[in-house]
Amino acid sequence: MSVAPKLREVFVEALDLDGDVDVENLKYRDLEAWDSVGHMALVAAIEDEFDVEFDTDQVIDMSSFKVAVDMVTELQAKND
Amino acid sequence: MTDLSGRVALVTGGTRGIGLATVRALAEAGATVVLTGRDEARAKEAASSVGAAAGLALDVTDAKAVSSLVRGVAKEHGKLDIVVANAGIMEDALLGMIREELVDTTLSTNVAGTLHTVQAAARAMMRKKTGSIVVLASIVGEYGSAGQTVYAASKAAVANIARSAAKELGRSGIRVNAVAPGVIETDLTAGLSEDAKAENTGKTPLGRLGRAEDVANAIRFLVSDEASFITGQVLGVDGGLVL
Numbered sequence: 001m002s003v004a005p006k007l008r009e010v011f012v013e014a015l016d017l018d019g020d021v022d023v024e025n026l027k028y029r030d031l032e033a034w035d036s037v038g039h040m041a042l043v044a045a046i047e048d049e050f051d052v053e054f055d056t057d058q059v060i061d062m063s064s065f066k067v068a069v070d071m072v073t074e075l076q077a078k079n080d
Numbered sequence: 081m082t083d084l085s086g087r088v089a090l091v092t093g094g095t096r097g098i099g100l101a102t103v104r105a106l107a108e109a110g111a112t113v114v115l116t117g118r119d120e121a122r123a124k125e126a127a128s129s130v131g132a133a134a135g136l137a138l139d140v141t142d143a144k145a146v147s148s149l150v151r152g153v154a155k156e157h158g159k160l161d162i163v164v165a166n167a168g169i170m171e172d173a174l175l176g177m178i179r180e181e182l183v184d185t186t187l188s189t190n191v192a193g194t195l196h197t198v199q200a201a202a203r204a205m206m207r208k209k210t211g212s213i214v215v216l217a218s219i220v221g222e223y224g225s226a227g228q229t230v231y232a233a234s235k236a237a238v239a240n241i242a243r244s245a246a247k248e249l250g251r252s253g254i255r256v257n258a259v260a261p262g263v264i265e266t267d268l269t270a271g272l273s274e275d276a277k278a279e280n281t282g283k284t285p286l287g288r289l290g291r292a293e294d295v296a297n298a299i300r301f302l303v304s305d306e307a308s309f310i311t312g313q314v315l316g317v318d319g320g321l322v323l
Contacts, residue, residue, distance in 0.1 A: 014207070037252055041206040048207070053151065055144060 003072045006049065011065060014038075014045035027064040052076060082304045085110035088157040089303070090150065092116045092140055092197055093167030095126040097266035098216065101292035102164055104130040105300045111162065114153050116140075133157075140167045140193030150200035159208060162303045163201035165194045165215045168234075170268045172227045183230055190234035191241075198245050202254060209253040212303040215242050217258040219318050235260075239314045246312030255311040257302045262318025264290040285320035 008023045015033040017023065028034055034042070043059050046052070046068065052075040054062070062068050089106045093099040094115025103126070107113045113132045117123035120137035127135030138149050154160040168190045173182055194215050205211030220228050221235025242258035249256060263269060263280040269289075272280075281289055298317045301307055316322060 037206070037248065040203050041209075041252070044203045044207050047151065048155075053148065055147075 002069075003050065003076065004069050007046065007065070007069055007072060010045050010049050011042065011068075014042040023065055025065070028062070046072060050076065052079065082109045082300055082306060084162070084300070084304060087111040087161040087303075088153070088159055089113045089162035089164070090116070090153050090160060090201070091164040091166055092138060092193075094132070094164075095119070095122045095135070097268060098261065098264060098292045098295045099164075099166040100126055100130065101296035102166060102299050103127075103132050105293070105296040106162065106164075106303070107131045109300055109304075112157060114157075116149065116167070138167075140165075140197055141188045143192075143196040146193075146196040147200045147203075150197070150204050154204040160201065160204040161211055163197065163205075163211070163213045164299055164303070165197040165201070165213065167193055167197070168216055168238075170228075170231050173230060174227050175229060178230055186230045186234050187237075190231070191237045194238050194241055198241060198256065202245070202249055202252075205254050206252055211254045212307075213242075213245065213254065213256045214299050214302050215239075215256070215258045217242070217260040217314050219260050219262045219316065219322060222260055222314065222316075223322060242314065243312045250311055255302075255307070257307070257311060258314040259295055259298050259302070260314050260316045260318070261295045262290055262316070262321040264292060264295060264317075266292055280321070283321055284318070285323055288319065290317060290319060 011023050015038050043054060050072050052072060058071055084106060089111045091099055091103045094103045095117035103113050103115045107130055114134045115127055115132050116136050116138035118139055123135030123137055138145060140146055169186060171182055198213055201213050215238050217239040218235035220232040221239050224232050239258050242256050246256040295317045298315055
């Protein structure tokens with residue numbers, strides 16, 4: 001099952017996004033809310049929601065919603 | 081009496097000295113405290129001796145281990161309110177006699193270890209947008225000390241971790257402060273000669289060396305709501321030695 005719908009909810013909640021934001025095409029620093037501090041909150045929220053753990057390189061490389069989907073999918077596959 | 085009821089705290093290097101006194105002070109104030117140490121058996125023993133919730137093994141130079149442990153504590157207890165990055169080492173060496181290994185070990189433990197801990201703590205606290213972090217600087221990091229160039233450099237770095245992290249994390253409701261102990265009677269200073277202790281006592285306006293509890297009390301204050309408008313500070317706990 002795709003992680004995208006749930007991940008979308010996590011993005012909206014963690015970054016406090018308005019309903020009209022195109023989350024699926026969002027990239028790091030596209031919005032003021034997704035700056036370095038917002039990024040840390042986002043990463044923590046994703047880890048909690050999906051029970052995965054990112055290493056620092058992955059945190060740095062998480063440059064868009066799409067990349068985040070791929071990372072979570074990959075980590076979940078490893079955990080299974 | 082400071083009330084930390086309902087707070088969850090983590091103290092690295094909590095098996096002895098200032099770390100252990102801090103664990104005790106936070107636990108006595110009502111906090112649920114998890115301590116870490118390099119040796120698991122010693123960490124468990126220390127935890128049971130002061131009423132801490134758990135004693136866990138941790139090498140703070142291992143960034144991944146620090147991240148996993150901090151995340152695990154936050155997950156198990158539902159949150160993480162307080163982190164005291166206390167783990168550190170001190171070894172004296174005069175200029176010209178400083179081995180490369182001493183530089184590497186001191187900087188990786190005191191500087192990188194503190195950084196890893198602060199970074200992991202910030203991540204754990206970020207979701208609730210509240211929390212307090214205290215790091216252990218030193219009087220010698222502020223003023224220098226003959227024979228302690230490496231240690232002093234590492235502790236100057238630690239003070240600036242606190243200042244920089246405070247600037248970065250303030251808008252997320254996370255406070256970061258440092259304490260800078262003077263000469264405190266712990267295992268770290270047990271090797272000082274009686275003459276050196278007497279000299280330090282003589283230079284201290286309050287007329288005695290510090291106790292681990294003196295530092296722990298300052299830390300307990302800094303992590304409490306009583307210090308809710310204090311961040312980015314390096315609080316000297318030195319009996320006035322710097323005056």
